[in-house]
Amino acid sequence: MSDHIYIIGEIGQNHNGSVDIAKLIVDLVCRQPADELFHTTLPAIDAIKLTKRDLNEELTDSSMNRIYDSPHSFGRTYGEHRKALELSNEQHFEIYQYAKSKGLEFVETLCAVGCLDLLKLFKPDRLKVASRDLTNLPLLSAMAETRIPMILSTGMGGIKELEDALQLITKYHSNISILHCLSQYPSEYTRINLRTITYLQKHYPQYTIGYSDHSIGIMIPVAAVAMGARIIEKHITIDRNMKGTDQQGSLGPDGVKRMVRDIRLLEQSMGKEEFFIDEAVSDTQKKLERSIATRRDIKAGEIINVDDIHLLSPGDGFKWAQNQQVVGKKALQNIPANEIIYSSMIG
Structure with a gap:
C-alpha cells in the first residue's frame, strides 16, 4: 500500500x-x-x-x-x-x-x-x-x-x-x-x-x-x-x-x-503527534509576540523596577517570564518610553 x-x-x-x-x-x-x-x-x-x-x-x-x-x-x-x-x-x-x-x-x-x-x-x-x-x-x-x-x-x-x-x-x-x-x-x-x-x-x-x-x-x-x-x-x-x-x-x-x-x-x-514551535512561524513570532518594554523614559544609570516595564511587540526581546533579568538592572544608556529593552541596554 x-x-x-x-x-x-x-x-x-x-x-x-x-x-x-x-x-x-x-x-x-x-x-x-x-x-x-x-x-x-x-x-x-x-x-x-x-x-x-x-x-x-x-x-x-x-x-x-x-x-x-x-x-x-x-x-x-x-x-x-x-x-x-x-x-x-x-x-x-x-x-x-x-x-x-x-x-x-x-x-x-x-x-x-x-x-x-x-x-x-x-x-x-x-x-x-x-x-x-x-x-x-x-x-x-x-x-x-x-x-x-x-x-x-x-x-x-x-x-x-x-x-x-x-x-x-x-x-x-x-x-x-x-x-x-x-x-x-x-x-x-x-x-x-x-x-x-x-x-x-x-x-x-x-x-x-x-x-x-x-x-x-x-x-x-x-x-x-x-x-x-x-x-x-x-x-x-x-x-x-x-x-x-x-x-x-x-x-x-x-x-x-x-x-x-x-x-x-x-x-x-x-503532521506528527507532538507539540512544538514550527520554524515557519519564527518571523511571525518575532514580529507579533510581546517583549518587555519601557513604560517611561529611563535614563542611563537608573535602576529598572517592575513598574517601569510592560509588554509590547516585536517579540525579539525578553519575555515576561524573564523579567528578573531586567528588573533590578541598571540602564547602560537612555531608553525612550515604549521601546523594547534588549540585553545590551542593561547591566
Missing part, C-alpha cells in the same frame, strides 16, 4: 458499456491537482476500479426477466440492461492497459467465481470484494487463493460477517484492507458513522483501514481521512447528468479534482 492516502476512483458501470467512455474517465482522474496558494503540484488519484459480473450468477431468472422501465434502463428487461452494461474480459484488459499507461493502479471487483477467468489476461493490483459479497464465502476463497491483495467493503456486514471473511481469507494471505461503508445510495449523513473507522483501527490494527463513500459531495471522504482512513473509494464519472443509475451520485471532473486536492492537502497537514 502507498505511503500516502490511496484514492480509488470507482468507474463501476459509469462507462455505460463503452470502453471509450471508460478511457475518458481514466483521462479525467489521472490529472494532478494543484495547490494554487503555494504553487505546488499534488499527487493524483492512485487507482481506478472496474466491476466484472457473471450474468449467469447474478440474479434469479424472474428478476433478470422482469421489465425494467426506467429512464436509466439500457434494455427492455433488467437482464438486457445488465448485459448492455457488461464489458468483456478483453475490454477490461484494454482499460487496464490504458490505466497503466497513465500511471494508475487497477482494482477489479469480481462478483462471481467465474469472473476469475479475467485473471488469465492480466493481474490487477488489488481485488475488491463488494459489500454484497462479504458473505459469499466460495467467492472469497477463490479470490484469496490468487494471493492478490484484497479489499473488503463492509457496507452490508457486521462483526460476524467480517470475522468469517477474514478467517477464510487469512488461510491464504493477510494482505487485506477493510473499508467502512454504508450501502445506502445516497448515504444519509446521520447513518454514515465515521467513528467506525477508528473502531476498525483499534480492533484490526494488522489491516489497512479505509472508507468507501456513497454520500453526495466530497466532505465525508475528506473527513474520513481526518479520522485515519488510509484508503478512499469514490464513484467517478465524466458527467453526472449522463444516463445511468450511479451517475448522479458520482463525482464529475471538478468534484474529483477538488476531492483529491483536499485529501492531499489534508494528509500534508496531519
Whole structure:
C-alpha cells in the first residue's frame, strides 16, 4: 500500500458499456491537482476500479426477466440492461492497459467465481470484494487463493460477517484492507458513522483501514481521512447528468479534482503527534509576540523596577517570564518610553 492516502476512483458501470467512455474517465482522474496558494503540484488519484459480473450468477431468472422501465434502463428487461452494461474480459484488459499507461493502479471487483477467468489476461493490483459479497464465502476463497491483495467493503456486514471473511481469507494471505461503508445510495449523513473507522483501527490494527463513500459531495471522504482512513473509494464519472443509475451520485471532473486536492492537502497537514514551535512561524513570532518594554523614559544609570516595564511587540526581546533579568538592572544608556529593552541596554 502507498505511503500516502490511496484514492480509488470507482468507474463501476459509469462507462455505460463503452470502453471509450471508460478511457475518458481514466483521462479525467489521472490529472494532478494543484495547490494554487503555494504553487505546488499534488499527487493524483492512485487507482481506478472496474466491476466484472457473471450474468449467469447474478440474479434469479424472474428478476433478470422482469421489465425494467426506467429512464436509466439500457434494455427492455433488467437482464438486457445488465448485459448492455457488461464489458468483456478483453475490454477490461484494454482499460487496464490504458490505466497503466497513465500511471494508475487497477482494482477489479469480481462478483462471481467465474469472473476469475479475467485473471488469465492480466493481474490487477488489488481485488475488491463488494459489500454484497462479504458473505459469499466460495467467492472469497477463490479470490484469496490468487494471493492478490484484497479489499473488503463492509457496507452490508457486521462483526460476524467480517470475522468469517477474514478467517477464510487469512488461510491464504493477510494482505487485506477493510473499508467502512454504508450501502445506502445516497448515504444519509446521520447513518454514515465515521467513528467506525477508528473502531476498525483499534480492533484490526494488522489491516489497512479505509472508507468507501456513497454520500453526495466530497466532505465525508475528506473527513474520513481526518479520522485515519488510509484508503478512499469514490464513484467517478465524466458527467453526472449522463444516463445511468450511479451517475448522479458520482463525482464529475471538478468534484474529483477538488476531492483529491483536499485529501492531499489534508494528509500534508496531519503532521506528527507532538507539540512544538514550527520554524515557519519564527518571523511571525518575532514580529507579533510581546517583549518587555519601557513604560517611561529611563535614563542611563537608573535602576529598572517592575513598574517601569510592560509588554509590547516585536517579540525579539525578553519575555515576561524573564523579567528578573531586567528588573533590578541598571540602564547602560537612555531608553525612550515604549521601546523594547534588549540585553545590551542593561547591566
